[in-house]
Amino acid sequence: MNAKLNAVTPLPPASHTRIRENSLVAQILIHCFFVLACAACLIPLILVAIVSFSDEQSILANGYSFFPDKFSLDAYRYLLGDSQRLIHAYGISILVTVVGTLTSLLITSLLAYPLSRKDFPQRNLLAFFVFFTILFNGGLVPWYLVYTNLFHIKDTILALLVPNLLMSGFYILIMRTFFSNSIPGSIIESAQIDGAGEWRTFFRLVLPLSLPVLATIGLFTTLGYWNDWFNSLVFIYDNRLISLQYLMTKTLLSIQFLQSNTQNSNTGKLLSEMPTETVRMAMAIIGIGPIVMAYPFFQKYLVKGLTVGAVKG
Amino acid sequence: MPRTFVKHRSLWIMVLPGLLYLLVNNYLPMFGTIIAFKDFNYSKGLWQSSWVGFKNFEFLFETRDAYVITRNTLLYNVVFIVFNLVLALMVALLLNEIRKRYLQSIYQSIILLPYLISFSIVGYLVYSFLSMEYGFINTVVLQKLGLPPISWYMEAKYWPYILVLVNAWKYIGYSSIIYLAAIAGINNEYYEAARIDGANRLKQMTKITLPLIRPVIIVMTLLLVGRIFYADFGLFYQVTMNTGILLPTTNVIDTYVYRALIQTGDVGMSSAAGLFQSVVGFILVLSVNQLVRKFDKENALF
Structure with missing residues (x-):
């Protein structure tokens, strides 16, 4: 009893x-x-x-x-009203983050899934191909020359998208581990016995079952794209392609930068009329705003992702 | 081989974009490191430029810069590792003592927030404290103490302290979460047994919690040691606002390579410094992995 x-x-x-x-x-x-x-x-x-x-x-x-x-509220009035540069930079950041994250998730999961399939003979060889990129990297100079001299992506939107597509080999390996641990091979087999092809199995069965890992890695990729200024620093000289983070970098070093493009617009003001010190800080607040506001919603996935990634890559 | 290729055609097509990407983004640059042994000329390109053997390295190691950037990179990383480890462990141990779950989660979220903030914004945050004319330290703190203002961005000697603090501010939340997760995994029976034996919470912390998360501490630390030759570019570039006068205490290998490549266009020096970093970094990762295997096979990278 x-x-x-x-x-x-x-x-x-x-x-x-x-x-x-x-x-x-x-x-x-x-x-x-x-x-x-x-x-x-x-x-x-x-x-x-x-x-x-x-x-x-x-x-x-x-x-x-x-x-x-x-x-x-002068600083915000100035930034939101008179500085087209800020609005434009926001647009670039959102575009790059959305397109980059979706593309990156697609490529990452497409690469990770076959590596998790036990009946795929070359999976270990390919996993090593991924893994070696974590161990050794050629460094900034040859990487820069590949993108500028071979592929000429300097001053194109691709320079903001492509270098971050597979941010870290770890993400591929984490996703592979998830696929092999959480999706039973028998489900995949029975789907294929029922006549579903590899693509159908992947998109209709595997991906829907993998939402937790997609959300976690998608979150890190989103943060990576949104917070990125390094690729702009290296590749972008064209003012039309300046993202929010890079606009902030440039503005911190020289507040005049915010102004230089507004002269020819009819609301262009002289530097003396711009509340420079408060505008600087309003800029930082606008840059940080989306992350702080979304933080409570993604905090759970963030903590999960951090601990998974660190304990076993 | 061809038969399995046909059989798994779809799987091969799936991996193709990712493999091609890694080939371009990671493997081509690996082969491109031979540029460090060439006198690179933009118009001739990588293959046509003439070989110069170890000339670039000789030039690099003749300069004082080579010594300064190596010393700075290593020293900063050593201090970061030790300082952050002590603080993060303290935060994790104390977080674990908090009885109210919701308070624990609020504290944890707030301490993790700086981890999400990009260094371009951290640059602003630091500037709001250190600006010569308007910074909070100069206009309020030092004035209240009756001290003269300090030109923070002109005095290299303060920056080791500033950068250690900023780095701790940004990353302690992250490491403490890892340690907290490890602590949460400890079996409760250990604590119950200790309590029956009359051990108080402090004793339980030092005799149970710390010894049991020791493998995690060792692995985390060794992973950082494996990256000791790499510096956080954002910290040293954005937070110092790329100020030349601060270079003696803030120039690290990564910022040196960037400046030599983009700002002065000296491909020879920057590729030599970059390859120096890659090779030493590679050796360090391999040796650290051997060490990790000794302590904890589960957590070794390979």
């Missing part, structure tokens, strides 16, 4: 079974530690946010401050 009762009683969650014997003082100290640690993580962002909403004159008088004399 007793044993039967035990069998149906669900186990209490782990946090309750683990006996806590910390004293109240210890608990309070631990919470204090985390409040300080969180503050350290957030304060730089808060400072930048407050400066971006400050009045330019109070910055010029008192410097960047958590408590400005006067708040103002």
Whole structure:
């Protein structure tokens, strides 16, 4: 009777079974530690946010401050109204991130799936072909010359898309591991006995069963594309192809850059009329906004992906 | 062979785009490293340029730069590894002590947030503190303390400290999550047994938790050691705002290669420095992997 009762009683969650014997003082100290640690993580962002909403004159008088004399939306009004460059850069970033992530997921999963198939004789050879790219890389110079001298992608949108397509060999191997562990070979076999071809099996059966790993790797790829400025730094000299991250890089080094293209538009203003210090910081806030707002929704996948990737690549 | 090729035609077509991509993006550059032994001329291209043996390396190692970038890359990475390990372990151990699940998850999310922020934005965050005229440190902190303002972006001596702090700020959340995941995997029975033996939480931490996650600590650290010859380009380029005057303490192999290639157009020097990095990096990864195999076969790369 007793044993039967035990069998149906669900186990209490782990946090309750683990006996806590910390004293109240210890608990309070631990919470204090985390409040300080969180503050350290957030304060730089808060400072930048407050400066971006400050009045330019109070910055010029008192410097960047958590408590400005006067708040103002001038910086955002300038950026969203007068600077076509920012809107354009946003468009480039969104385009590159969407197209890049989808293409990358397609190529990655198409490469990973056959490597997971036990009846595919060359799978180990090909897995090594992927794996070796993790161990050794030729470095920046030959890589740069392949793309500029052989394929001439400098100053094209391809320069923002192509170099990141297979961001890391690890992603391919993680996906392969998922395919071989989570999709039973018998399902694939029975689908093929029913007459489904390889492509149909892959798109109709394997991919729908692999949404968790697609979401996790898609998330890392999205972040990689959205946050990328390095490829622009190396390949992009044409101002029409400047992405948001690269616009921010350029603006940090020289605020005038934001202006240089607006002169010929009818709303073009002189540098003296632009609230330069607050515009700089508003720019950073606009750049970071999408990630911070989406963070609560993708946080779960992020943590999962980080721990999977690190514990077993 | 041809028969299996026909049988698995569809699978071969599937892998084709990825394989071609790796060939172009990864394998061609590997062969392209021979450029370090050539006097590269853009108009002649890689194949027509003439061989110069080890001349590029001789030039590189005659400069003081070679010493400075190697020293900086190694020293920064050593300090990053040690400093971040201590802090991340502390964060993970303490996070594990938090009783309320939702608070644990809020703390964890906030500490991980900097990991998502690109270095182009981190550059702004640091600038808001260190700007000479308006930065928070100069206009508020130093003024309150009655100290004169400091031109942070002109004084190389402060940057080792600044970069260590910024690097910790960005990456501690990431490492602590790995360690927390390892701690969560520990079987509860160990703790129950320890409690019966009268061990308090601190004892449990040092006698159970730390020894049991030791393999993860070793593997994580060794993986970082394998990359000790590579620097985080964004940290050293964006956060310093690419300031020339800071180079003595902020120039690393990756920024040197970039500047030599893009800014001064010295393909010889940059490809020599790049190949130096690739080869030493490769040897390090292989040796570190042998070490990982010794401690924990499961987690070795191969």
